[in-house]
Amino acid sequence: MKATFLGTAGSFPTPKRGAPAVAIQIGSQLILLDCGEGTQRQMAMARIGFKTRTRILITHMHGDHVLGLPGILQTMSLFSRISPLQIYGPEGIAAFVEATQETVKFGLTYPIEVVEIGEGIVYEEEDYFVESAFMSHSIPALGYSIIERNRPGKFYPQKAASLGIPEGPLWGELQKGRTVLSSEGRTVTPADVMGPSRIGRKIMYTGDTSPNDSTVRLARDADLLIHDATFDDDSEHKALESGHSTPSYAAAIARDARVKRLVLTHISGRYSESDSFVNRARDIFSETIMAEDLMTFEVYLSR
Ligand SMILES: [Zn+2]
Numbered sequence: 629m630k631a632t633f634l635g636t637a638g639s640f641p642t643p644k645r646g647a648p649a650v651a652i653q654i655g656s657q658l659i660l661l662d663c664g665e666g667t668q669r670q671m672a673m674a675r676i677g678f679k680t681r682t683r684i685l686i687t688h689m690h691g692d693h694v695l696g697l698p699g700i701l702q703t704m705s706l707f708s709r710i711s712p713l714q715i716y717g718p719e720g721i722a723a724f725v726e727a728t729q730e731t732v733k734f735g736l737t738y739p740i741e742v743v744e745i746g747e748g749i750v751y752e753e754e755d756y757f758v759e760s761a762f763m764s765h766s767i768p769a770l771g772y773s774i775i776e777r778n779r780p781g782k783f784y785p786q787k788a789a790s791l792g793i794p795e796g797p798l799w800g801e802l803q804k805g806r807t808v809l810s811s812e813g814r815t816v817t818p819a820d821v822m823g824p825s826r827i828g829r830k831i832m833y834t835g836d837t838s839p840n841d842s843t844v845r846l847a848r849d850a851d852l853l854i855h856d857a858t859f860d861d862d863s864e865h866k867a868l869e870s871g872h873s874t875p876s877y878a879a880a881i882a883r884d885a886r887v888k889r890l891v892l893t894h895i896s897g898r899y900s901e902s903d904s905f906v907n908r909a910r911d912i913f914s915e916t917i918m919a920e921d922l923m924t925f926e927v928y929l930s931r
């Protein structure tokens with residue numbers, strides 16, 4: 629599981645920061661979290677290509693989070709994409725994509741499925757699923773958690789054989805977590821022949837938001853929390869008024885959710901010096917860093 633920060637600016641791009649977008653590579657799949665203006669160029673810089681299974685998850689309908697979509701849809705056609713593309717987002721995303729297709733004449737080579745969603749499970753894959761919840765912003769906005777399922781522990785064939793379970797269908801049963809009977813009638817449990825299960829990884833992305841309880845719930849024990857920090861700690865009122873956060877607000881959420889690492893993003897163009905921006909937040913949650921464009925994080929399995 630790998631996260632690449634394609635754009636880390638708030639509201640509008642600056643020379644150093646592109647408009648909001650994060651790419652999550654999970655196995656052979658690609659998830660784009662938001663799609664700000666210029667996202668496809670940032671993808672080219674990061675050498676991230678469109679995958680057969682690509683999904684775009686939009687947090688909300690502010691321009692800085694969606695205006696990169698039309699360009700990406702056109703480029704996929706220029707590359708003669710044939711695999712379907714799924715786009716998820718709050719109410720309004722379907723009309724936006726439809727208007728783009730009606731007015732910009734690029735002729736799609738692939739089907740687009742646009743799904744307007746609220747809170748809950750967004751979609752499920754074999755290895756992971758995505759959950760959403762409403763955040764606290766000036767318009768309806770969703771946060772997304774990408775949650776890998778726990779993986780069964782390592783299977784030890786010799787142990788199974790020594791307990792009277794020869795290679796065959798019963799090995800599969802044990803690996804699926806079921807108890808079986810040996811030829812001598814002895815009960816053999818998965819724990820007898822397998823190592824401890826491996827905890828799945830988790831990445832939570834808030835999009836634009838003030839601090840809220842849904843983030844704590846969705847980010848619980850996450851490996852990586854990517855949180856709004858549009859304003860610095862001296863501008864708390866501005867942050868709350870406009871549905872945004874400060875580094876210290878985000879750090880308190882990270883602490884409460886017991887995440888492993890916090891990355892602050894959606895940084896207003898007025899802040900450049902990273903130390904003064906995050907210093908106070910680190911007193912609340914030490915594993916806090918400020919996102920930069922093209923920064924990547926590999927999230928490894930804990931065992
Ligand atoms: Zn924004």
Ligand SMILES: [Zn+2]
Nearest residue numbers: 688690765836
């Ligand atoms: Zn916004």
